[in-house]
Amino acid sequence: MATTYFIETYGCEMNKSDSIDIALSFQTRGFEEVSCEDDADVIVLNTCSVRGHAVERVFGRLGYYRSLRTRRRGEPLIVLAGCMAQEQSDRIMELFPEIKVVAGTYHYMHIPDAVREYGRTRNPVVLTDREQYDFSPFKGSRAEGHSAWVNIIMGCSNYCSYCIVPHLRGPEKSKPAGAVIDEVRQLAARGVVEITLLGQNVNAYGRESGDIGFADLLERINDIEGIQWIRFLTSHPRDFDHDIVRRIAGLEKVCNHVHLPLQSGSDRILSLMNRQYTLDHYRSVLDSIRTHFSDAAITTDLIVGFPTESDEDFAMTLDVVREVRYDDAFTYRYSSRPFTGASELATTYDTAAAGRRLEELIELQRSISHQRNEDEIGKRATVLIERESKKNASEMLCKTGKNKMVIVPTDLGPGRFIDVEIESIAGNTLRAREVRAV
Ligand code: SAM
Ligand code: SF4
Ligand code: F3S
Numbered sequence: 001m002a003t004t005y006f007i008e009t010y011g012c013e014m015n016k017s018d019s020i021d022i023a024l025s026f027q028t029r030g031f032e033e034v035s036c037e038d039d040a041d042v043i044v045l046n047t048c049s050v051r052g053h054a055v056e057r058v059f060g061r062l063g064y065y066r067s068l069r070t071r072r073r074g075e076p077l078i079v080l081a082g083c084m085a086q087e088q089s090d091r092i093m094e095l096f097p098e099i100k101v102v103a104g105t106y107h108y109m110h111i112p113d114a115v116r117e118y119g120r121t122r123n124p125v126v127l128t129d130r131e132q133y134d135f136s137p138f139k140g141s142r143a144e145g146h147s148a149w150v151n152i153i154m155g156c157s158n159y160c161s162y163c164i165v166p167h168l169r170g171p172e173k174s175k176p177a178g179a180v181i182d183e184v185r186q187l188a189a190r191g192v193v194e195i196t197l198l199g200q201n202v203n204a205y206g207r208e209s210g211d212i213g214f215a216d217l218l219e220r221i222n223d224i225e226g227i228q229w230i231r232f233l234t235s236h237p238r239d240f241d242h243d244i245v246r247r248i249a250g251l252e253k254v255c256n257h258v259h260l261p262l263q264s265g266s267d268r269i270l271s272l273m274n275r276q277y278t279l280d281h282y283r284s285v286l287d288s289i290r291t292h293f294s295d296a297a298i299t300t301d302l303i304v305g306f307p308t309e310s311d312e313d314f315a316m317t318l319d320v321v322r323e324v325r326y327d328d329a330f331t332y333r334y335s336s337r338p339f340t341g342a343s344e345l346a347t348t349y350d351t352a353a354a355g356r357r358l359e360e361l362i363e364l365q366r367s368i369s370h371q372r373n374e375d376e377i378g379k380r381a382t383v384l385i386e387r388e389s390k391k392n393a394s395e396m397l398c399k400t401g402k403n404k405m406v407i408v409p410t411d412l413g414p415g416r417f418i419d420v421e422i423e424s425i426a427g428n429t430l431r432a433r434e435v436r437a438v
Pocket of ligand 2: 164
């Protein structure tokens, strides 16, 4: 009988994308996926370390898996993978000796071999060196339905002072353009119509490798037959220059949604964060986006409670949020992380104040997001059908180019594009009627 595996994933899209590669590497070595951890011989936790909360969740799960051992006959082999594995494998293995394989951020593809090695030797296998990074060998097989992620740049060289990611994922490494194009072609041949290009800073694509740049890459992908929508995550405001904006906005397959993390509306805090742009620069990038893209949705990431953030600094963040009117925002309370510059800043950090600031920010953004959604009523849009609505099988959950979810009654199935007119909003969900099948 095949050895079975179950993967649990935390963290960002890059980690979710890595989990697809982990699954494929298991499958090519004869392992079989199961949908419930109770049935798995091997349980992989692909972890995130970006905030303390993400780490605590994984500790909670490890505790749960320990209790699982007593409920079942065979003991599952636990694999700790991803960012936490890179950060603190020694400490975690001491606390949870049932972890038999540790695979850091350069080794997610080596997990099945490490599992086999443990099976042979009964010695725990720890892979955390960062000597050689191999890009995923899987291309078309990474397709999961009509959409796919494509990693174009690994790691990050920015060292924002609050962020642990560069310390765990290493410096930027761009996937060769030929390999990216080949992957997208193979995905298109499998029926993928929407791709999302991934990287911590996609605008830096090709910079360290001397390959073509991000806009050139998008131009080539735009020519690939079968692909109809192109998205990308994440843009760094410092590197998203006017030329890139102008060139990619002219490509008909690039969706009119840009995720542009601001982090703080105070220049003083931005400088302490080592973000390497000012608010004026950020505004000028936004102006470019709004000039060149037609009706773009803008989303962002914001941190409150960064060390030394004053009421005035926070008020500036609220002002920018009101001014930009983001379609949506991911809002976080600052979390001190090991290795980072900000963790050494003398802090006037007051957790209660940061909590109140976060609530105020969330409340403001919630009302703006709602208004932004109301602005869509009466507009026509092309939407991609995602899946059946949970509440009503004759309605489909669809996504607009602006990345807004819309409910549409239609007979067509997932992966099809239809034109709709947005008619109403209930809670935060837009509803639309089909106008014409594409
Ligand atoms: N590379 C992207 C960028 O530069 O915007 C995003 C990377 S990070 C995985 C996603 C978000 O987590 C960041 O944009 C930031 O808002 C937040 N984040 C990162 N480190 C954090 C920390 N120590 N505390 C709170 N939020 C943090
Ligand atoms: Fe972290 Fe900054 Fe890199 Fe984003 S750009 S991953 S926030 S260091
Ligand atoms: Fe978390 Fe690592 Fe992504 S720390 S946010 S999983 S790069």
